[in-house]
Amino acid sequence: MIKSIELAGKSIRYDFQCKKVKNINLRIKPDGSISVSANRRVPQKTIDAFLVSKEAFILNALKKIESGKRKTLIRYFDENEIRQVIVEFCKKMHPYFEKRGVAFPEIKFRKMKTQWGNCHPMSGVLTFNTRLAYAPTECIEYVVAHELTHFLQPNHSPLFYAELEKVMPDWKARRQRLKDIPSF
Numbered sequence: 001m002i003k004s005i006e007l008a009g010k011s012i013r014y015d016f017q018c019k020k021v022k023n024i025n026l027r028i029k030p031d032g033s034i035s036v037s038a039n040r041r042v043p044q045k046t047i048d049a050f051l052v053s054k055e056a057f058i059l060n061a062l063k064k065i066e067s068g069k070r071k072t073l074i075r076y077f078d079e080n081e082i083r084q085v086i087v088e089f090c091k092k093m094h095p096y097f098e099k100r101g102v103a104f105p106e107i108k109f110r111k112m113k114t115q116w117g118n119c120h121p122m123s124g125v126l127t128f129n130t131r132l133a134y135a136p137t138e139c140i141e142y143v144v145a146h147e148l149t150h151f152l153q154p155n156h157s158p159l160f161y162a163e164l165e166k167v168m169p170d171w172k173a174r175r176q177r178l179k180d181i182p183s184f
Contacts, residue, residue, distance in 0.1 A: 014051075102152070110127060115149045119154070124151075141168070
């Protein structure tokens with residue numbers, strides 16, 4: 001359903017979809033179209049407040065697209081190479097986690113829209129986004145370390161980040177570099 005909101009005096013149109021999600025999700029596509037999804041129980045007032053809170057981000061992204069300064073994606077690996085690279089990084093980092101009682105996980109790959117990877121601690125499965133082929137190696141290593149750390153801490157609590165820091169002291173810089181990759 002197409003909706004609109006006024007941001008900084010401009011009418012901004014977006015495609016709204018009700019989905020079974022926990023958060024309000026905002027996506028700005030390379031063509032400048034905007035999509036928003038939220039749980040059907042979220043009131044329109046809350047969605048509007050969320051979009052207003054993201055006003056600077058939305059307008060800046062649209063400005064970059066309009067001016068043609070959108071970053072060009074650089075492919076570092078083809079889709080088969082990225083699988084091998086990620087498995088190798090998992091093997092390289094696993095000994096630290098193995099000492100903590102973590103078995104080597106099952107590793108899966110798929111194209112994901114909103115995340116670089118995810119971990120299912122109970123089933124011992126890590127899934128990685130094939131779009132990591134567009135990420136520099138240090139960012140891929142960060143995603144691998146991040147997901148493996150979820151076997152020790154299945155949330156994003158301070159304890160999680162303390163564990164991640166032990167494995168990868170420079171994780172914040174790597175995460176920031178990953179954020180610089182154009183959105184999904």
